[in-house]
Amino acid sequence: MVANNQEPLSFARLVALDERRPVYPQTLVELAYEQLLSMLVTMKIAPGQHIGIEALARELQISQTPIREALTLLEAQKLAYKTPNVGFRAADLLTRQEINALFALRQLIEPKAAAWAAESADANALRALAKLAEEMERVQNGDELAYAQFAEGDARLHDLVARASGNRFVAETIEGLHVHLHIFRFLYKTNAQTEAVKEHETIINALLARDPTAAEEAMRAHLVASQKRMDAAFAEQERQPATDPVDDGRAARGGRGRRRR
DSSP: OOOOOSSSOOOOHHHHOOOOSSSSSSSSHHHHHHHHHHHHTTTOOOOTTTTTTHHHHHTTSSHHHHHHHHHHOOOOOOEEEETTTTTTEOOOOOOHHHHHHHHHHEEEEEEHHHHHHHHHHOHHHHHHHHHHHHHHHHHSSSSSSHHHHHHHHHHHHHHHHHHHTTTTHHHHHHHOOOOOHHHHHHHHSSSHHHHHHHHHHHHHHHHHTTOOHHHHHHHHHHHHHHHHHHHHOOOOOOOSSOOOOOOOOOTOOOOOOOOHH
């Protein structure tokens, strides 16, 4: 069993360790983490909805302990939160204003971080980035679990670029935003993965070429494109009538969903 202070060997961590991904999760915590991550990112567990641990344990056919440990890991990523004497709920969706503010901050930091990474990243960091991009390309058209893995990989890729910049304050800022998994909650069933793969390739090619100007421009273009995808997702959401989430019968659902406006 994995302890609470450890992250599970998820897609992004396996790639970072240069290991082959197993056919199935190796521990019950990994199983619970991957399944919950998929449910949250694809919004099968609706924003703001209570997460029923007993029901999940029955659905996944595992005990409640690994589910609680997995939820603690997801709470650290701001995808879930715990209320005393109530239990866990899925995090609300970010508002349009919050997303725009986050992208404004990212535009200030990440393009320059990419330029610094092109100048100072060591060979190991560049290999890790290239490998991660390849793995993300392989899962871009997969199932719901693959979608969650892609979202996780996207977060890892941006974290790696920030770390490769050599500026730990930049790296800590980017990692602390936890923005990528939240963004992908809006983009399920869009072509975001296909477009992001091409944009990532441009960034990594510039890094491998040790071209700081091209790396900065590629990262800036990627962020602009990502924000446009978010604007389109918000526009589509606003066109939809306000309705309660449809219950698909999953045991994880224990309450009515809500979206924060």
